[in-house]
Amino acid sequence: MKRTALFVLAFAIMVSAAAFSGCGKNENASDTSSQSSVSQTQESSEQSSQESSEETELNSGDESEAEQSKTAVSSESVQAPEGAVKTELKFGTTEPIPYDDQINGEPVTLGVVSFGNSMVFVTDDEKAESFGGVTGLEDTLREDIRKGLAEHLQTLSEQEISYSQLPIYSSEISDSLMSEMNAKWNSEYGVGVDYLTIVSISLSDDSENLIRNMISES
Numbered sequence: 001m002k003r004t005a006l007f008v009l010a011f012a013i014m015v016s017a018a019a020f021s022g023c024g025k026n027e028n029a030s031d032t033s034s035q036s037s038v039s040q041t042q043e044s045s046e047q048s049s050q051e052s053s054e055e056t057e058l059n060s061g062d063e064s065e066a067e068q069s070k071t072a073v074s075s076e077s078v079q080a081p082e083g084a085v086k087t088e089l090k091f092g093t094t095e096p097i098p099y100d101d102q103i104n105g106e107p108v109t110l111g112v113v114s115f116g117n118s119m120v121f122v123t124d125d126e127k128a129e130s131f132g133g134v135t136g137l138e139d140t141l142r143e144d145i146r147k148g149l150a151e152h153l154q155t156l157s158e159q160e161i162s163y164s165q166l167p168i169y170s171s172e173i174s175d176s177l178m179s180e181m182n183a184k185w186n187s188e189y190g191v192g193v194d195y196l197t198i199v200s201i202s203l204s205d206d207s208e209n210l211i212r213n214m215i216s217e218s
Contacts, residue, residue, distance in 0.1 A: 078182045078192040084121040086194055087134045091116055091142045096204040097150045099166075100157045103211055104218045110163055110211075111204035112153055116174070116197050118145070118181075124190025137189055144184065145196075148177050163203060170198045 080086065096111025120141065122128045131137045152173045156166065178196035185191040203211070 078123065078186050080121045080192060080194060081123065084123075086119050086121045089118045089120050089134075089138060089141060091118065091145045093146060093149070096207070097146075097153055099153055099163055101163045103214045106214070108210070108214070110207040112163070112166065112201065112207075113204050114149060114198055114201040116145075116199045118178075118196040119194035120185070120191050121194060122190060123186050123192045127190030131189055134191060137191060140189070141181070141185065141191070144181060145177060148180055149173065149198075152176060163207075166201050170201050173201075174198045 092115030093113045096113050099110045099112045101108060101110055120134055122134060128134065128137070131140070152169075153166075156169060161169070174197050177198075178193050181196060182193045185193065
């Protein structure tokens with residue numbers, strides 16, 4: 001009877017020890033599996049971040065190349081073809097351009113007159129010839145310049161630039177007009193601009209007389 005009891009007790013202890021040992025192994029296996037899973041997640045996240053960074057750099061490179069390509073095309077599109085004949089195109093205001101300013105603190109609308117020189121050439125023979133070539137386009141090109149000049153003067157007026165300072169901006173306006181006319185003319189008429197310069201920008205005689213009278217009356 002005692003032997004049987006001792007045997008049962010010993011068997012129970014062995015079973016308990018085996019169960020405890022198995023539990024420890026399961027816990028260790030679970031911890032190892034959890035650590036492995038965390039490690040794999042971190043590696044996956046790092047790899048994804050690296051791939052995303054590489055993709056961003058690649059896209060930025062593509063965009064940069066695309067912009068450079070556009071700039072190159074734009075620059076080349078207004079270059080004079082080899083052997084192209086260049087034609088002088090003089091321009092000027094046919095009537096004073098209104099310019100809002102202040103004299104002695106009083107608002108007044110003055111008239112601005114201007115003239116200059118440019119040199120143009122054909123970039124697309126077929127397109128230009130459909131308008132009669134440069135000769136047939138002269139009046140249209142001059143009108144485009146006058147409209148562009150009027151827009152720039154309006155901008156300066158809105159910025160409250162005094163009429164007396166307008167000559168200072170002649171070079172800046174010339175550069176802007178050349179860029180604008182090149183883009184417009186090359187696209188619409190098949191004509192490019194070699195150079196465009198405003199030679200003079202000043203007040204009309206009537207506006208100068210108006211200013212003299214306002215100053216003398218003050």
